[in-house]
Amino acid sequence: MTEKILAKRDEFLKTQTINQDVPTPKEIPQLELLKRVPRPLRHVKYIPVKNLVFFSKHTTPQFSYETRIKTPIPKDTLIVQVRNSGLNPVDLKIINSYTRNMNREVGIGREFSGVITETGSDVRGQWKEGDEVYGVYFHPTLGVGTAQSSILVAPDKDVILRKPSNIGFQAAAGTLYCLGAARNILDGLESKGQLTPSSNILINGGTTSVAIFAIQLLKYHHRIPKKIVILCSEYGATFLKSQFPDLCDELIFVNYVMNARQIHKPLEDMISNHETISYDATTGQPISSPYDQGKFNVILDFIGGYQLIGHSNSLLEKNGAYVTTVGDYRTNYSKDVFNAWDNPSAGARKIFGKLLWTFDYTHFHFDPNAKYASKNGWAEKCAELVESEVVRCVVDKVYDWKKFEDALDYLKRGHCHGKVILEVERF
Ligand SMILES: NC(=O)c1ccc[n+]([C@@H]2O[C@H](COP(=O)([O-])OP(=O)(O)OC[C@H]3O[C@@H](n4cnc5c(N)ncnc54)[C@H](OP(=O)(O)O)[C@@H]3O)[C@@H](O)[C@H]2O)c1
Known part of the structure; x- marks a missing residue:
């Protein structure tokens, strides 16, 4: 077959073939x-930030990397790399x-x-890099929180203090909001002459952080x-005694759970019968102790509700003071x-209190x-008290901020005994 094809080869085509001498390609x-x-090197325009945020009460909070702090920062501000963020019921109220x-x-977190x-x-004379600080960062409407790797703080708007060396970062992060609230309440009473050395005081919610x-x-x-x-649970009484053993004889515990x-009932009985009844922890037997302090001059209510107000006549002295945070x-x-x-009716009490009620309601x-x-x-007054160890923050639990769900759940149950603190990652 091959031979047949070659025999029929067209000689003309052979003349058309160009025999080119193509050189092999050379390496470039x-x-x-x-x-x-x-x-x-580029000019860094932003400080990257990782923060814990939420979009609504129905969605779980999540980490975001969207926030960036622009540099150079405004003259009257400073940046704090957050170590710990203190949680408060107000955080839950904002989420709700x-x-x-x-x-x-x-954002979440106000301390x-x-x-x-x-x-x-502008703030360089007063503050320098490396200063250890603590403070309150209360911007609920701006939506920024302290569960954020770095925050931009304006010392003329946000309370910021140098952290004394005698307290750690965790306790510092849980100090100022509740101590500040307690201090302002008591200062207010003192300045109105309602808190004096002869005051007889009742606290509703003795183991709340403010209390x-x-x-x-x-x-x-x-x-x-x-x-x-102190109105608190049995466990609450044991807890307070263990935290402040020197105050065991200075406090009278009334069990709110029972x-x-x-x-109001055990309090009224206590006042009218001139005795307090407590129960032995092991035998459950009632133990009677004399009570001669009479009605209260001051009621501090950190739980809320109407029960105590409804019985104010039998509980509060005339011209006494009732302060509630709730x-x-x-x-x-x-x-x-x-x-x-x-x-x-609480609104009316605030407006017409002096006319209708015999006590001062706040x-x-x-x-x-x-x-x-x-x-x-x-x-500054709170800072002095913390530094001189007159008061201290009791920390209940510290959570890694990645476990924020556990921390918020624990706070939400309303049974923490001391502060709930988040450990913030250094981002
Ligand atoms: N208006 C303001 O400016 C302001 C400022 C600060 C706080 N607050 C409010 O004040 C309240 C207290 O805040 P906080 O952070 O101090 O609270 P918290 O630490 O969350 O309070 C938890 C404690 O409350 C106790 N408790 C729960 N129910 C109780 C009851 N019926 N009677 C007595 N004790 C009870 C629990 O004790 P057991 O587990 O032993 O029961 C637990 O130890 C909150 O509602 C907060 O929002 C308002």
């Missing part, structure tokens, strides 16, 4: 191999306020401790001689919302801003 000469070189999904992130990493030119500071202030700073009557529906509706961290309206709202602090100096 290269002077040297390409090498990776470091990128030239966002019932619809927001198209912006809202902080940390280290200054940058200072604006733990209030008890210390009343006993170690105001040096109130009378025994303070009298949940009628917390209002007529009992506290419920799963539902309470930030800046909610109080019961209308629904206390803490303003933790630096402007207010500069008026009465509460922050």
Whole structure:
């Protein structure tokens, strides 16, 4: 077959074939191999930030990397690298306020401790990089929180103090909000002449964080001689005794759990019968002790509700003072919302209190801003008390901030005994 094809070969085609002498391709000469070189230094325009945010009460908080702090920072500000963020019921109330999904992130945490990493030119004389600090960062409407790797602090707006060496970062992060609230309440009473050495005081919610500071202030700073009557659980009484053994004989504990529906009853009995009844922890036998302090001059209510107010005639002295941080509706961290309206009758009590009631009623709202602090100096006074170890923060639990769900759940149950603190990652 091959032979047949070759025999029929067209000779013309053979003449058309060009026999080219093509040189083999040559290698392109290269002077040297390409090498990776470091990128030239650029001007850093932002400090990257990792923060814990939420969009609504119905969605789980999450970490965000969207926030960036622009540099150079404003002259009157400084940057704090946050070590710890203190949680408070107000954080839950702020979360509960966002019932619809927001198209912006809202931060968590209103208290902080940390280290200054940058200072604006105007604050450089007062603050320097490396200073260990703690403070309150209260911007619920701006939506920024302290569970954030770095925060931009303006010392003329935010309360910031040098952290004394005798307290750690965790305790520092849980100090100022509740201590500040307690201090302002007691200062207010003292300035109105309602808190004196002869005051007989009742505290509703003796193991709330505000109360733990209030008890210390009343006993170690105001040096109130009378025994303070404390409404708390049996465990709460044991807890307070173990935290402050020197105050065991200075406090009278009344169990709120056994009298949940009628917390006024054991108090009324105590006043009218001139005796307190406690129960032996092992045998359960009642133990009677004399009580001769009579009605109260001051009721500090950190739980809320109407039961004590409803029985104010039998509990409070004429011209006594009733201060609540909650209002007529009992506290419920799963539902309470930030800046909610109080019961209308509480509003009337505030306006017509002096006419209708024989006692002075205050629904206390803490303003933790630096402007207010500069008026009465509460922050510096608190710093002195902390530094001189007159008061201390009791920390209940510390959570890595990645375990924020556990921390918020624990706080929400309303049974923490001391502060709940987040450990913030150095990002
Ligand atoms: N208006 C303001 O400016 C302001 C400022 C600060 C705080 N607050 C409010 O004040 C309240 C207290 O805050 P906080 O951070 O101090 O609270 P907290 O530490 O969260 O309080 C938890 C404690 O409350 C005790 N407790 C729960 N129910 C009780 C009851 N019925 N009777 C007595 N004790 C009870 C629990 O004890 P057991 O587990 O032993 O029961 C637990 O130890 C909150 O509602 C907060 O929002 C308001």
